[in-house]
Amino acid sequence: MLAMDYRGPYRVRTTDKPMPRVEHPRDAIVRVTRSCICGSDLHLYHGMVPDTRVGMTFGHEFCGVIEEVGAEVENLKAGDTVLVPFNIACGQCHFCRQGLYGNCHEANPAATAVGGIYGYSHTAGGYDGGQAEYVRVPYADVGPVKIPDWMDADDAVLLTDVVPTGYQAAEMAGIQRGDTVVIFGAGPIGIMAARCAWLFGAGRVIVFDHLDYRLDFVRQYGPAEVYNFREVDDVVVFMKKTTDGLGADVAIDAVGGDAKGNALHTLFGVKLKAEAGSAIALHWAINSVKKGGIVSIVGVYGPTGNMVPIGNVLNKGLTIRANQASVKRLLPRLIEHVREGRIDPKAMITHRVPLEEVADAYHLFAAKLDGCIKPVLIPNGGR
Amino acid sequence: MAVPARRPAAPNRIVPAEVLGWGVDAEPDNDPTWPMRDRAGDPGPHWPRPALQRTEVKILQSIEYARRPAVFGTAVPPRGLSGVVRRAAFRWSESSWLHWLLLMGADRVNVIEGVADDLAKARIPNIPAEMGARAEWAHNRGGLFRKIAVAGAAAAVIAAAIRRRRV
Numbered sequence: 001m002l003a004m005d006y007r008g009p010y011r012v013r014t015t016d017k018p019m020p021r022v023e024h025p026r027d028a029i030v031r032v033t034r035s036c037i038c039g040s041d042l043h044l045y046h047g048m049v050p051d052t053r054v055g056m057t058f059g060h061e062f063c064g065v066i067e068e069v070g071a072e073v074e075n076l077k078a079g080d081t082v083l084v085p086f087n088i089a090c091g092q093c094h095f096c097r098q099g100l101y102g103n104c105h106e107a108n109p110a111a112t113a114v115g116g117i118y119g120y121s122h123t124a125g126g127y128d129g130g131q132a133e134y135v136r137v138p139y140a141d142v143g144p145v146k147i148p149d150w151m152d153a154d155d156a157v158l159l160t161d162v163v164p165t166g167y168q169a170a171e172m173a174g175i176q177r178g179d180t181v182v183i184f185g186a187g188p189i190g191i192m193a194a195r196c197a198w199l200f201g202a203g204r205v206i207v208f209d210h211l212d213y214r215l216d217f218v219r220q221y222g223p224a225e226v227y228n229f230r231e232v233d234d235v236v237v238f239m240k241k242t243t244d245g246l247g248a249d250v251a252i253d254a255v256g257g258d259a260k261g262n263a264l265h266t267l268f269g270v271k272l273k274a275e276a277g278s279a280i281a282l283h284w285a286i287n288s289v290k291k292g293g294i295v296s297i298v299g300v301y302g303p304t305g306n307m308v309p310i311g312n313v314l315n316k317g318l319t320i321r322a323n324q325a326s327v328k329r330l331l332p333r334l335i336e337h338v339r340e341g342r343i344d345p346k347a348m349i350t351h352r353v354p355l356e357e358v359a360d361a362y363h364l365f366a367a368k369l370d371g372c373i374k375p376v377l378i379p380n381g382g383r
Numbered sequence: 384m385a386v387p388a389r390r391p392a393a394p395n396r397i398v399p400a401e402v403l404g405w406g407v408d409a410e411p412d413n414d415p416t417w418p419m420r421d422r423a424g425d426p427g428p429h430w431p432r433p434a435l436q437r438t439e440v441k442i443l444q445s446i447e448y449a450r451r452p453a454v455f456g457t458a459v460p461p462r463g464l465s466g467v468v469r470r471a472a473f474r475w476s477e478s479s480w481l482h483w484l485l486l487m488g489a490d491r492v493n494v495i496e497g498v499a500d501d502l503a504k505a506r507i508p509n510i511p512a513e514m515g516a517r518a519e520w521a522h523n524r525g526g527l528f529r530k531i532a533v534a535g536a537a538a539a540v541i542a543a544a545i546r547r548r549r550v
């Protein structure tokens with residue numbers, strides 16, 4: 001079968017790989033019909049995630065058709081059309097039972113701190129991902145959700161990660177009616193966080209990025225007040241000024257370790273990898289939220305550590321909340337939101353690319369060319 | 384609030400329910416992890432485990448685990464020099480910098496191994512294509528020319544330096 005094949009930083013291609021097999025009685029094999037590239041994949045693509053092995057297939061946002069199920073999978077059968085949450089979760093451990101599906105203890109031998117994620121290096125379990133014609137789906141009786149008849153496959157594939165992550169970013173921010181919410185990053189995750197902040201009753205939603213085309217998009221889609229951080233002198237002072245000198249009630253980091261805007265962090269975090277990615281967006285989030293406020297982090301960083309102003313977290317009495325999204329927990333509500341038209345996921349898709357052209361799709365998305373917001377890879381000609 | 388069920392505590396372990404004032408202000412809605420954690424169904428540290436996946440593949444495991452997780456990926460087992468380094472890395476915990484630095488080092492070695500693998504199969508990797516040169520050509524031609532110019536200038540400087548040393 002055809003699959004994306006990682007060759008090293010900034011280098012990917014497609015390769016003919018053996019078909020995945022059922023390796024556990026609760027596995028399923030899914031024939032992929034759509035598979036997105038995510039900002040999280042860019043951390044892998046840039047060589048920032050430890051234990052990313054050459055020959056690995058990425059891809060954690062996919063939907064498709066069940067091809068085969070293991071002996072213990074009773075709720076799905078061959079032919080079912082499913083969307084597959086990006087977390088691999090057993091559904092019965094200490095963490096899954098508390099709804100922490102992004103933190104399962106039975107899916108990743110390499111790291112206790114990280115759950116199992118499809119196609120996300122060996123640090124997230126060593127699973128080949130869904131940027132391929134077929135993919136192994138463990139614990140298939142827990143994660144996958146049958147796509148309702150009325151739902152567009154383009155909406156379904158964004159429910160595997162982007163929508164739940166944006167929603168959880170807003171949820172963790174503990175937004176109260178009337179709160180001012182500042183969001184760093186106008187990628188798919190920041191855009192969705194802006195949309196969802198309103199659902200929780202935000203009073204003001206402000207988004208920072210440096211890509212005007214993305215700011216233009218979220219200005220409409222959120223809607224949101226948008227600012228280009230390269231055009232303001234000091235993001236933190238700017239935020240104070242626009243909030244009567246106090247700061248936002250909550251701040252959301254939807255950027256993660258590939259953040260731009262600070263030469264020192266770029267040098268240490270991205271070039272030298274002496275910290276676990278550039279943490280400048282998180283730095284801004286901590287410093288632009290008001291005392292007693294909440295910082296919600298969904299932007300992804302590596303496992304070692306980052307230079308962030310933790311003393312300010314202390315002095316300001318901030319609450320930091322963060323996680324990989326617990327997709328399975330959130331799906332029922334989010335499917336309702338899509339049905340009711342409160343969230344329109346597929347509007348974010350700007351590029352549809354055959355799997356064969358994976359190298360160009362990665363470069364396009366990583367370098368933010370051609371107005372790219374969300375690219376979808378189409379294996380099997382979309383069948 | 385219910386007292387969490389527990390096995391007999393170690394002799395010097397404090398029993399929360401016996402501490403003065405324990406839980407008087409407990410209020411689930413004030414839990415800063417709400418609504419991420421729903422403690423109602425928490426089975427504690429001993430849950431009925433899934434069937435254990437079997438494999439012939441070498442799985443590297445964090446020493447922070449009490450036991451191997453039931454399910455895991457079997458993609459790309461460790462091999463070659465990078466594999467040796469990866470195995471060594473797992474002598475240290477996730478809390479150790481060395482653990483991650485060794486893994487990152489192994490990743491870099493692995494890239495060279497990847498090129499060697501290609502060459503061994505008589506395949507010369509088309510690195511510009513793997514880096515998305517076609518998208519760059521279509522959407523960022525100026526950037527492409529700049530990169531080629533920078534690479535060309537760097538090559539010229541190196542060539543000049545080598546020539547000078549020969550003289």
Ligand SMILES: NC(=O)c1ccc[n+]([C@@H]2O[C@H](COP(=O)([O-])OP(=O)(O)OC[C@H]3O[C@@H](n4cnc5c(N)ncnc54)[C@H](O)[C@@H]3O)[C@@H](O)[C@H]2O)c1
Binds near residue numbers: 324
């Ligand atoms: N926690 C989760 O479950 C989860 C799930 C999916 C993605 N993520 C993470 O969310 C982050 C965003 O993902 P995405 O798909 O939207 O990626 P993306 O790369 O498309 O978007 C990131 C955006 O941030 C902007 N940006 C860069 N530096 C910035 C700064 N200093 N301030 C403000 N904006 C800045 C970029 O220009 C870009 O538009 C990534 O780190 C990704 O790994 C987390």
Ligand SMILES: [Zn+2]
Binds near residue numbers: 038041060086161162
């Ligand atoms: Zn993702």
Ligand SMILES: [Zn+2]
Binds near residue numbers: 097104
């Ligand atoms: Zn679990």
